[in-house]
Amino acid sequence: MTQPPEDADRRRAVAPVIAYPEDSLPPADLPLYARARETARKTAEVVIRPRDAACFHVPAGHFFRIASIEGPQVGDLNLWAAGDLSERFFSGKTRALHGTHVSTGDRLWSSFPYLRPMATVTTDTLDWYGADAYGGRVHDVIGTRCDPYTHRLLAGGDYHHCCHSNLTRALAAETGLPLARAEPHVHDVLNVFMCTGFTRETGQYFMKASPVRPGDYLECFAEIDLLGALSACPGGDCSAEHSSDAAACYPLKVEVFAPEDGALDGWSPPPRNAYDRTHGV
Numbered sequence: 001m002t003q004p005p006e007d008a009d010r011r012r013a014v015a016p017v018i019a020y021p022e023d024s025l026p027p028a029d030l031p032l033y034a035r036a037r038e039t040a041r042k043t044a045e046v047v048i049r050p051r052d053a054a055c056f057h058v059p060a061g062h063f064f065r066i067a068s069i070e071g072p073q074v075g076d077l078n079l080w081a082a083g084d085l086s087e088r089f090f091s092g093k094t095r096a097l098h099g100t101h102v103s104t105g106d107r108l109w110s111s112f113p114y115l116r117p118m119a120t121v122t123t124d125t126l127d128w129y130g131a132d133a134y135g136g137r138v139h140d141v142i143g144t145r146c147d148p149y150t151h152r153l154l155a156g157g158d159y160h161h162c163c164h165s166n167l168t169r170a171l172a173a174e175t176g177l178p179l180a181r182a183e184p185h186v187h188d189v190l191n192v193f194m195c196t197g198f199t200r201e202t203g204q205y206f207m208k209a210s211p212v213r214p215g216d217y218l219e220c221f222a223e224i225d226l227l228g229a230l231s232a233c234p235g236g237d238c239s240a241e242h243s244s245d246a247a248a249c250y251p252l253k254v255e256v257f258a259p260e261d262g263a264l265d266g267w268s269p270p271p272r273n274a275y276d277r278t279h280g281v
């Protein structure tokens with residue numbers, strides 16, 4: 001270990017600054033969304049089987065709700081712009097802008113060069129959880145997704161029902177792409193209902209039993225036309241392990257709600273990012 005310099009304590013004592021202050025982000029009109037939601041009617045429903053994934057479509061201006069229905073279960077969410085798989089959810093930038101976990105009012109941002117809100121969280125029935133004594137919070141954008149490659153590294157053997165594979169199969173089935181071409185479109189997820197954090201001592205990623213119970217849900221407003229895919233993680237509530245058939249797993253439900261005509265007057269989908277992409281050349 002390197003010998004600390006004489007001013008080590010002084011260097012450590014420097015106060016942090018927020019890297020990306022949120023106040024200058026374009027605001028979401030949450031009161032407008034709430035009014036539109038009051039009269040919205042359900043137009044679609046998809047039930048995701050345990051250890052599997054399914055796709056769903058949400059037109060811009062509609063709402064989608066991810067619900068726990070039979071038992072505590074974590075869901076891994078991917079989002080793409082409908083009709084353009086190159087614009088997809090950007091977990092890392094969403095984390096940089098809103099923090100390690102998302103809740104009501106936070107946006108789910110898309111990848112470069114689009115970088116615009118794809119969805120806005122409008123209701124989170126687990127918002128009461130806050131942060132627990134371990135630093136755990138719910139709905140993270142710090143994990144990636146369970147996958148067969150990491151499983152092979154850490155445990156050996158092949159497991160085919162990790163969220164990565166579930167999402168790959170679902171996207172291939174939805175788009176008609178062969179598995180090998182669908183797989184690169186699968187990306188870091190929003191871990192819906194998952195309770196995670198980093199240990200204080202070693203900074204390691206941890207998970208613990210999700211506080212989600214049947215009836216809980218996370219609801220979002222689609223800012224653009226979306227194709228979504230949701231995996232019911234083989235880890236179940238992620239209290240012990242994932243990447244195996246050991247955990248109790250339950251289905252998840254996705255419901256889509258359409259606003260009444262005129263309910264969103266004055267609102268329009270956000271434009272793609274205005275940067276000119278000349279990169280100084």
Ligand SMILES: [Zn+2]
Binds near residue numbers: 164232
């Ligand atoms: Zn998983």
